[in-house]
Amino acid sequence: MSRPVGLAQTAPAHEHIAAVNLPPTIAIRDLTMRFGAGTADAVLAVDNVSLSLAPGEFVSLVGPSGCGKTTILNLLTGLLKEEADGDVRVLGRPPREGNPDIAYMLARDSLLPWRTALDNAAFGMEVRGLPRRERESRARDLLQQVGLGDFADKFPKALSHGMRQRCALARTFALDSPVLLMDEPFGALDAQTKLTLEDLLMQLWSAHRKTVVFVTHDLAEAIALSDRVIVMSARPGRIVADVAIDLPRPRDVRKLQTDHRFHDLYAKLWRLLEQGAAAHE
Numbered sequence: 001m002s003r004p005v006g007l008a009q010t011a012p013a014h015e016h017i018a019a020v021n022l023p024p025t026i027a028i029r030d031l032t033m034r035f036g037a038g039t040a041d042a043v044l045a046v047d048n049v050s051l052s053l054a055p056g057e058f059v060s061l062v063g064p065s066g067c068g069k070t071t072i073l074n075l076l077t078g079l080l081k082e083e084a085d086g087d088v089r090v091l092g093r094p095p096r097e098g099n100p101d102i103a104y105m106l107a108r109d110s111l112l113p114w115r116t117a118l119d120n121a122a123f124g125m126e127v128r129g130l131p132r133r134e135r136e137s138r139a140r141d142l143l144q145q146v147g148l149g150d151f152a153d154k155f156p157k158a159l160s161h162g163m164r165q166r167c168a169l170a171r172t173f174a175l176d177s178p179v180l181l182m183d184e185p186f187g188a189l190d191a192q193t194k195l196t197l198e199d200l201l202m203q204l205w206s207a208h209r210k211t212v213v214f215v216t217h218d219l220a221e222a223i224a225l226s227d228r229v230i231v232m233s234a235r236p237g238r239i240v241a242d243v244a245i246d247l248p249r250p251r252d253v254r255k256l257q258t259d260h261r262f263h264d265l266y267a268k269l270w271r272l273l274e275q276g277a278a279a280h281e
C-alpha cells in the first residue's frame with residue numbers, strides 16, 4: 001500500500017492548538033435524555049451532562065456500555081427525535097438533521113459494495129449535492145492522503161478491513177465539515193492496524209483542523225488522540241471527570257506506549273472509570 005501523502009504541505013501537527021478563547025464549537029448544557037418518557041419502559045440514558053468543545057479540540061468520551069455516549073452523538077446530529085432536556089448547540093445553533101457542519105463516522109466502514117473506493121469517498125459529497133468534478137477531485141485528494149491513491153478504482157471487497165476504514169476516513173474528511181463525530185471508528189480493527197489508523201487520524205486532524213468528539217472503549221486510544229478525555233458513569237450517564245491530556249504534540253502513537261506519562265494517565269483514567277461504574281452498582 002502506498003504511504004499517505006499530501007499532508008506534509010499543511011500546517012505541522014505541533015502547531016495545532018485548540019482555540020479555547022473563541023466561542024465553543026459544541027456546547028451542551030444540563031442535558032438529560034430519557035427514552036420512552038412517560039411509559040413503563042422509560043430509560044434515563046443521560047443525566048445532566050454539560051460539556052463544551054473549543055474549535056479544533058479533540059475530545060474523547062469513555063464510559064461503560066450503555067452510558068449514553070452514542071446518544072450524545074445522535075443528539076448532536078439532530079437524528080434523535082425524542083425530547084431531551086437541556087440545551088445543545090453546534091456552532092451556536094440547535095441540532096438539525098442533515099447539518100452539513102457535521103460528519104459522522106461509525107465502527108463499521110459502511111462502504112457501499114457496488115461503488116469503487118473513489119465513488120465511496122465521494123458519496124457524502126454526492127448526498128450533499130456538490131458538483132461531480134469537485135467531489136471527484138476532493139475524493140482523489142483524500143484517498144491519496146489516506147494512502148489509497150492506487151486503490152481508487154477498487155471495490156470494497158478487494159480492500160482489507162483497515163483499507164476500508166481508510167476509505168471511510170477519506171469520505172469523512174472529504175466532507176470538510178468543521179465537526180467530526182466518531183463512534184468507535186477503529187473498534188473492530190486488530191491492534192496493529194488500529195495504531196496505524198490512529199496515527200493517520202492524527203495527521204488528518206492536524207492538517208484539517210476539525211473539532212472532534214470521539215467515542216471509544218479503549219483508554220489507550222483516547223489518551224493517544226485527545227486533548228481531553230471525558231469519563232462517564234454507568235447509566236444514567238453522568239460526567240465523572242474531565243481529564244486534560246497534556247502530552248506534547250505531534251504524538252507518535254506507537255512511541256507513546258513506552259512513555260511513563262502515558263501509563264500514569266492510563267492508570268488515572270482506569271481508576272475514574274471503575275469509580276464511575278461502581279457508583280451505580
Ligand SMILES: Nc1ncnc2c1ncn2[C@@H]1O[C@H](COP(=O)(O)OP(=O)(O)OP(=O)(O)O)[C@@H](O)[C@H]1O
Pocket residue numbers: 035036043044045063064065066067068069070071072235
Ligand atoms: N432508541 C432507543 N430507545 C430506547 N432506549 C434506547 C434507545 N437508544 C439507546 N437506548 C438506551 O439508552 C442507553 C444509552 O445507550 P447508548 O447507545 O447511548 O450507550 P453507549 O454508551 O453508546 O453504549 P455502547 O458503549 O455499548 O455503545 C442504553 O441503556 C440504551 O439501551
